[in-house]
Structure formats: structure tokens, C-alpha cells
Amino acid sequence: MTSHKIFNHDIMVCTDQRLIGNHLYSGRVLGLTEPEDIIQLCPDLKSQWNIITEHYRRIGLSHSTNIIWDVSYKILEDYPQYNVSLFFFGNATSKVGCDEDRFRQIDSDWLNTVKFINSKNNFIQLAQELGVSVPLTFCFENKAAIKDFSKFPYPCYLKTAISVNGVGISRCENQQQLDEVIKTFPDEIPLQIQEEVATLSFLNVQYSVEGSKLQRLAITSQILDGYAHIGNRYPSKHQPWETVEPIAEWITQRGIKEIFAFDVAVVEDATNETRYLAIECNPRFNGASYPTGIAKKLNIPSWSCEMFKTQYRSLEKLDLSDIEFNEKTKTGVVIINWGTVLVGKILILIAGNIQQQHELTAKLKERL
Structure with a gap:
């Protein structure tokens, strides 16, 4: 029987404090929760709660309504019977402000493995030892x-x-x-x-660990605006699981849990042979994790997900009529990162084949 979870996907312990709106990201995990779970949310998101839950009800996406409007990690101590789901298990920046002892008490092996592989230097050295191709x-x-x-x-x-x-x-x-x-x-x-790797083709290779068992989750292609990563697309024609699996198995054996991912560059040489180079490991949830999880819950076989700018500062201003996700056709739009509408941006999954994605994106942009 699967244990219930308490979700805290606030990212402020492992982000650049100067980035506007990052304190609102805790809401994007809502679609990954189940009714019996608990979720901690930033209190600034309260104004959007009724609107996002109505959206999820209409599209058939289950989620928790057991909300704690506080993202303090200290609250985790009040729910020892719940498994913990965090955006990052520890403190990605190694700065003061994150009580590492709390994580060590929950799972010291998990913490130590995250700390080790989160170093880009450790990642490169481990990749070389395991024969994984890197730049x-x-x-x-x-x-x-x-x-x-x-x-x-x-x-x-x-x-x-x-x-x-x-x-x-x-x-x-x-x-x-x-x-x-x-x-x-x-x-x-x-x-x-x-x-510098001579390519504009990069992959996000995601794994999950449940009950100490490593599982392949999804490979998505990164959507780029120049060199900037703005979203992901699934499925990808590239499936280089074997490229990074030695590292995935190594960190799983040492205690990592939940979701982690690799950035992989796709390089085609003069003979049209394709090589895959592992760039780094993100030992945490990442931008692709949330649409991936929600797409799996809704059985969406083909999708893209991007962050869009909007003139509005509330979800109630958005008109999604006739483009909202339809359970029968498996096409339409799903709001993923909803709290960031308060600062004029919103992460949206667009379900459908490539042509349908383009058509829906065009309609969506007209309404933002």
C-alpha cells in the first residue's frame, strides 16, 4: 500500500533570490498530488485557489485539497507518518538558511547522495569513472x-x-x-x-525512485529560444537511456529518492551519426517533472509545455473556453504553474500532436 505524502515544492532554498516570482512556484506540484495527500503552499496563492481547482475539476485532474498555507520546512515535523516530497532534498546553494539536520534525520543517505551529485565536478568525475560520455x-x-x-x-x-x-x-x-x-x-x-557543445538539441532524461527501485520516467526534448530553455516536448525521437543509466543506477544504490534528471546534448557528426553527451545531473524535480507527471495522470500521449507571458494578474481573466483540455480527445491546454500569473507569467501544457500544439498555442497567445 502506498503511503500518503506531504508535498512542499517551494524553491526558495535553492534559487537565486533576485529572480522575480520564484516564491510563487510551490503551486505547480498541485496536479501531482492525490486527494489523501497534504500540500504546503505559499499564502500569496490563496487568491487563485478557487480558479485553479475549478480548472482541474473540469479537466478531470485529481489533487489534494488538504492545504497548509505555509511553506516552512519545520511543518514537516508535525507529519512524521507521511512520506516527504520536496522540490530539492537539502539546500542546493549550500548557503545559510536551510536546516540540514532536518533532512539528515529524515534520510541521511538521500541527503548525502544529493549533495554529492549536485556538484558538477563530482558528476563529471563519476561519469568518467563509469564510462559515461561527457563534453x-x-x-x-x-x-x-x-x-x-x-x-x-x-x-x-x-x-x-x-x-x-x-x-x-x-x-x-x-x-x-x-x-x-x-x-x-x-x-x-x-x-x-x-x-561548448555544437548543438541546439538538448534532452531532459528523467528517472524516479519509488521503494528503492529505479524507474525510467520520460525523455523530453528541450524547447529553446536561442540558447534559453523555455519548455519541453514529449515524446522525443531520441531515447538514449543507456547514456546516463550507469549514473542513475549508482545514485539509486546510494539512496536517492523521488525524481531526478539529466541534461543530455544531442550531437550529430559529419557522418550523420548521433552522439549523446551528459552535461549534468539535477538531483531534484525540474521544470519538466510537473507536466510529465500531470500528462501521465491524464493519459496524454503527446504534449509540449512552455512558460508564457500574460498581461493579466489573475487566472480569472484567462479565457480558456474551447481550448481547455478535453479528456475524450486528449487535446487542449492545462495550467501547470498557476501561481506565477500574479507576476504575469504562466506555465501551460498543450496536449495534442505537433500540428494541434501549434494551433492551440496560437489561440492561447491571442488570449494572454
Whole structure:
């Protein structure tokens, strides 16, 4: 029998505090819950509650109505009989403000595995040990260890070993630019320098662990606006599970739980042969996890999901009549990240084949 869960998918312990609206992201997990679960939500979302629950009722999406309007982790202590579902099990930024002892008491193996693989340097070193293909990458304990700038491929990416939301990642065209950027980084943090992969095709490869058993969840293609990741599409024609599975199995054996994912680059060479290069592991839920889970609950075989800007600041202003998801046709729009409408953006899943997705997207944009 599956135990009930308490969901807290607030992202503020592992995000850049300067990003507007990130405190509203706790609501996007609502569609993954079941009626018997508990969900912690940011109190700022109260004004949108009745509207999002009516939307989910109309499209046939079950969810919890056991709401705690407080995202404090301390509340988890009041529900020891519930399994815990968090966006990130620990503190992604390793900054003060997250009580690590609380996570250690819940599951120390889970915490230690997340901390280990969340380091981009640890990921690269483990991948090399397990024979997983990765881009040419150089790992350093700190910037003082970076000596010979001529040996690096250009353009390249300078990355902090631990980063969130792309913060701490800089593209460098040449040695001079790399030298200038390095000077802006703190002295004590680990860094890596990685070759730029010549592709605009990237995959999100998701796994889940339930009851210590590793399960393949979904592979989605990233939707890009230039170099910026704005969404995901399922299914993908690429299915390179074997590329990252050695790492997935390794971290599962060491205690990771719930959902985690890999970023994988798709590279086609001059002979039209396809290679897959693992970039990093995100030992947590990610942007693709929420539409993936909701699509599975609604049995949607084909979908895309993107963040859209809107002129409105409330869901009640959105007109989804005749484009809302239909259970019979398996087409239409589903609101995923609903709380962010308060700052003029909204994450929406668009169900249907590619042509239907384009048609629905066009109609949706007219109404935003």
C-alpha cells in the first residue's frame, strides 16, 4: 500500500533570490498530488485557489485539497507518518538558511547522495569513472588552480561546481574573456571549464525512485529560444537511456529518492551519426517533472509545455473556453504553474500532436 505524502515544492532554498516570482512556484506540484495527500503552499496563492481547482475539476485532474498555507520546512515535523516530497532534498546553494539536520534525520543517505551529485565536478568525475560520455571538461578546486589558459577549448563555459538557475555560468569566447570572467568569481569555490557543445538539441532524461527501485520516467526534448530553455516536448525521437543509466543506477544504490534528471546534448557528426553527451545531473524535480507527471495522470500521449507571458494578474481573466483540455480527445491546454500569473507569467501544457500544439498555442497567445 502506498503511503500518503506531504508535498512542499517551494524553491526558495535553492534559487537565486533576485529572480522575480520564484516564491510563487510551490503551486505547480498541485496536479501531482492525490486527494489523501497534504500540500504546503505559499499564502500569496490563496487568491487563485478557487480558479485553479475549478480548472482541474473540469479537466478531470485529481489533487489534494488538504492545504497548509505555509511553506516552512519545520511543518514537516508535525507529519512524521507521511512520506516527504520536496522540490530539492537539502539546500542546493549550500548557503545559510536551510536546516540540514532536518533532512539528515529524515534520510541521511538521500541527503548525502544529493549533495554529492549536485556538484558538477563530482558528476563529471563519476561519469568518467563509469564510462559515461561527457563534453571535454576541466575541474578545479578553486580559481587559483587554473594556470594554463591556452589548453582550454574556445568557446567554453566557466561554471561554478554548484549553481542554480544558470547563475554562475559564463560563456567565454577566448582566453582574454575567460581571464576577465574568472576574476569576478570568489577565491574559494570549485569551478569547471567545459567545451561548448555544437548543438541546439538538448534532452531532459528523467528517472524516479519509488521503494528503492529505479524507474525510467520520460525523455523530453528541450524547447529553446536561442540558447534559453523555455519548455519541453514529449515524446522525443531520441531515447538514449543507456547514456546516463550507469549514473542513475549508482545514485539509486546510494539512496536517492523521488525524481531526478539529466541534461543530455544531442550531437550529430559529419557522418550523420548521433552522439549523446551528459552535461549534468539535477538531483531534484525540474521544470519538466510537473507536466510529465500531470500528462501521465491524464493519459496524454503527446504534449509540449512552455512558460508564457500574460498581461493579466489573475487566472480569472484567462479565457480558456474551447481550448481547455478535453479528456475524450486528449487535446487542449492545462495550467501547470498557476501561481506565477500574479507576476504575469504562466506555465501551460498543450496536449495534442505537433500540428494541434501549434494551433492551440496560437489561440492561447491571442488570449494572454
